[in-house]
Amino acid sequence: xxxxxxxxxxxxxxxxxxxxxxxxxxxxxxxxxxxxxxxxxxxxxxxxxxxxxxxxxxxxxxxxxxxxxxxxxxxxxxxxxxxxxxxxxxxxxxxxxxxxxxxxxxxxxxxxxxxxxxxxxxxxxxxxxxxxxxxxxxxxxxxxxxxxxxxxxxxxxxxxxxxxxxxxxxxxxxxxxxxxxxxxxxxxxxxxxxxxxxxxxxxxxxxxxxxxxxxxxxxxxxxxxxxxxxxxxxxxxxxxxxxxxxxxxxxxxxxxxxxxxxxxxxxxxxxxxxxxxxxxxxxxxxxxxxxxxxxxxxxxxxxxxxxxxxxxxxxxxxxxxxxxxxxxxxxxxxxxxxxxxxxxxxxx
Numbered sequence: 001x002x003x004x005x006x007x008x009x010x011x012x013x014x015x016x017x018x019x020x021x022x023x024x025x026x027x028x029x030x031x032x033x034x035x036x037x038x039x040x041x042x043x044x045x046x047x048x049x050x051x052x053x054x055x056x057x058x059x060x061x062x063x064x065x066x067x068x069x070x071x072x073x074x075x076x077x078x079x080x081x082x083x084x085x086x087x088x089x090x091x092x093x094x095x096x097x098x099x100x101x102x103x104x105x106x107x108x109x110x111x112x113x114x115x116x117x118x119x120x121x122x123x124x125x126x127x128x129x130x131x132x133x134x135x136x137x138x139x140x141x142x143x144x145x146x147x148x149x150x151x152x153x154x155x156x157x158x159x160x161x162x163x164x165x166x167x168x169x170x171x172x173x174x175x176x177x178x179x180x181x182x183x184x185x186x187x188x189x190x191x192x193x194x195x196x197x198x199x200x201x202x203x204x205x206x207x208x209x210x211x212x213x214x215x216x217x218x219x220x221x222x223x224x225x226x227x228x229x230x231x232x233x234x235x236x237x238x239x240x241x242x243x244x245x246x247x248x249x250x251x252x253x254x255x256x257x258x259x260x261x262x263x264x265x266x267x268x269x270x271x272x273x274x275x276x277x278x279x280x281x282x283x284x285x286x287x288x289x290x291x292x293x294x295x296x297x298x299x300x301x302x303x304x305x306x307x308x309x310x311x312x313x314x315x316x317x318x319x320x321x322x323x324x325x326x327x328x329x330x331x332x333x334x335x336x337x338x339x340x341x342x343x344x345x346x347x348x
Contacts (some may be wrong), residue, residue, distance in 0.1 A: 019204035023186060028119035030111045031085045036319035039091040041067075043329035047095050054136040056110055057128050063114035064107040064133065066143070067091075069098040075147040075171070075348040076137060079106040080130050080156030082177075083120070083185065086113030092329055093151065093276060096337050102344065103146065107133050123182035124213035126159035131216075134167050147171045147348040151340075153275065154178060154243060155185060161232070162216075164224030172347035174340055176235045177272050179247040180221045182209055188243055221248065225256070231347035232256075233340070235265035235275075242272035263343060265336075278333040283324070291318060 041049045052064040065087065077097050081087045086108035087094075094104040109129045111117035120126075130150075137143050149172040152160035157178020164170060179185060183206045190198035209217035225232060236249035249264070256262040269279065295302070295314070302311040 016204045016207070019201050020208045022201070023122070023205055023208055024119075026189065027123065027186060028111075028121055030117065030119050031113070033085050033088045033113055036316045036323070037328075038088050039329050040325070041091075043325050044092075044095040044099075047098060052136075052140075052142065054107075054132065054140070056132045060110055060116040062107050062110065062116070062129060062133070064105060064136065065094075067094040067098045067104040067106065069095070070101050072101075073103040073144075073146060074101050075149055075344070076103040076105055076143060077149045077151050077344065078130070078133060078137060079104060080126060080133075080150065080152035080159045081106070081109065081112070082154035082156050083123075083126075086115070088113065090153070092332050093337075095329075096332060097151075097341070097344075100341050102149075103143070105133065105137055105143070122209055122212055122217075123155065123158075123185045124209055124217040126155050127162045127182070127216050127219070128213065130156075130159045130163045131166050134163065134170070149173065149344050149348050152176065152178060154272065157243075157248070158182065158185070158221055161221030161224045162219050164228035164230055165219050168228040168230070170228065170230045172231045172233075172344055174233045174235070174343065175221070175248075177237070177240055177243050177248075177275055178221065178234075179243050180251055182213075182217055184247045185243070188247060222251065222255070225252075229261070231261055231263070231343070233263040233265065233343045235267070235336075237267040237270035237272070237275065239269055240272045240275075265339065270333075276333060276336065277331045281331045283327045283331060287323065287328075290322070291315075294318060 041047050046069045048068050050066045052066065053061045054064055056062050079087060079090050079094060081090050087106035090106060094106050097104050107129070108115040109120060110125050111120040134148065137148065148170050150160035150163070150170055151174045153176045157175040158180070160173050161175050161178065164173065183202060186205055187198055187202055190201065206217070234249055234252050236245045238245060252262070253264055257264065298314065300307050300310070
């Protein structure tokens, strides 16, 4: 009996180690935005930016950016970005809110772009970094004492809800394409790879996240809702195949649909990564088509190993020469953002 128990313990330990390895191999990566396609402050008329550095939980310094276009802001909106890159992909969102009367504080999470860290660590790190970002805005003395709102997408959507447990003073939250638990983000990707087999890993993934992050890992978005009186807007699309609605929106709607604190925006065809883009905007498709036509004239296979460095150089040169930065930086769904703005105006 003792031998069997020891064998079982060893097997479980080995499985826990394997799950931790898979988690780190897939999640704990460093991300750098692709420079030729990065948005720039000068792409937006009247937008101003002040850069800051602030520490997160292990002393790693994060890069923060205060965006403004008004001398009399109504509040400060803090943006938590999604997984796979820093805040740069959301600079057009920051510009919209700044142009409409808000300060916007955005930052690169641990392991992203200008922030320190060999990798993001794990999904709960998003809540940790946001916790520290809010405290920096409130306590550093660099910012006026204004109502605070949060804006998050995907990983950031989960983070802006969960962090309410630690910052119930936040007035308003807009959560787009997010989920309820940190481990959900791993589960979704795993289910796409191995189907229901991911269920065998999830208890061990959750215990690994808890070992690394403690209560940050077990605290959910719904825990945040219960700890706060903030107004909450939840926006999601049926065709989101990165974070399906069942992991977030459907849970929240089932419990809070009759709660006046909550506003729900349900869409059919806005996807995930391009959720904020005007569905009628065709510039990316036009640009990609022109690039492909141009590339065919060069006459080499971009997939061949010996050509990858050449292709990277040719692609960057083409983008820097031909990208229409005005069209590239003005693709937001203005009707959607008008709804976001109205929500903040009413609740902040």
